[in-house]
Amino acid sequence: MEQFRFLIERNNQAYILAGEEALLMSVSMGSSPVLRFVIFDPPAILIGYHQAVEQEVNLDEAKKRGWDIGRRPTGGGAIIMGPWQLGWEIYAEKSFLGDTPENAIRKGAEGVIKTLNILGIRANFRPKNDVEINGRKISGIGAFSEGKFIAVTGTILLDFDIDAMVSVLRLSSEKLKDKLVKDFKDRITWINRELISPIDMQELIKVAKEAFSEVLRVRLEESSYTELERNLINQLVIKYSSPEWIFNLRKPLIGDDIRYVEKKLPGGLIKVQVKLAGKNIIQSILITGDFFIEPRTSIYDLEARLKWSRVDDVEKEIREWFKNVKIIGISPEDLIDLIKGAVE
Known part of the structure; x- marks a missing residue:
């Protein structure tokens, strides 16, 4: 059975996202594969790598709430992250997770589904990158690679505030037609909505750790960042907190016509x-x-x-x-x- 390093990080969006890039680089350079759990504190609105902030985020509302804005190194859509949900990340060789991004995403989804099953909640994978409970999304998943190595990242909603999400995201009419048959409350769910007796974050971490270990068939060793990873993260924090990266990487065209x-x-x-x-x-x-x-x-x-x-x-x-x-x-x-x- 292969051994993975296990890390938990509670921090701001720039530090966590810098860690995503740093850990993939580190694993691709020979360090042991990693399972990392993350908690975003303070809350953050994260857009996907290929999105433009102005098209996705209500900037006035984000400022009013005091929430960070960040750009992920993965594709996918805009999400909000905060102390009410658990982020999970896998860093390993592509071959270990099925060689393709689609297979890697499905493997990550199996970890989420197993977590929910242990809690007595039935869930299933919805292509291309979601886990759902009775048609309601509870987890979104992304992936990005570095040569033969891949990072798979996702979320598990413990609690959620639908009104806050709607207020800070700009939702286009096309997406509204697709995602909102009635309203977001019919399209998204979270663990403590599904359970009779609520659980806290520490219980979720304990269950998710067990589930991912079983699904990946790995031993998890409590660990910390290597010196290389700490140095990389400290360098990359500058990038992930930079307005140039967040706002200007993908900027809407301006002008007439x-x-x-x-x-x-x-x-x-x-x-x-x-x-x-x-x-x-x-x-x-x-x-x-x-x-x-x-x-x-x-x-x-x-x-x-x-x-x-x-x-x-x-x-x-x-x-x-x-x-x-x-x-x-x-x-x-x-x-x-x-x-x-x-x-x-």
């Missing part, structure tokens, strides 16, 4: 902004959303390909770009139709 379209696809919600020079030249383009893509920076390559290209060349450029990337649940035809739709 910005064409905009969004669509919910099996792989996520995609938002496209296009600015034209004349009728047939794409001057600039921004592609954001809650999708997962490998390599995760390859969306920049597509935007660079399409910048100053002819509209007639969009299909050729996208198909060529698609040869070297993988997007879960999104096809070349989906992107071609969406971008041509924005142009038109």
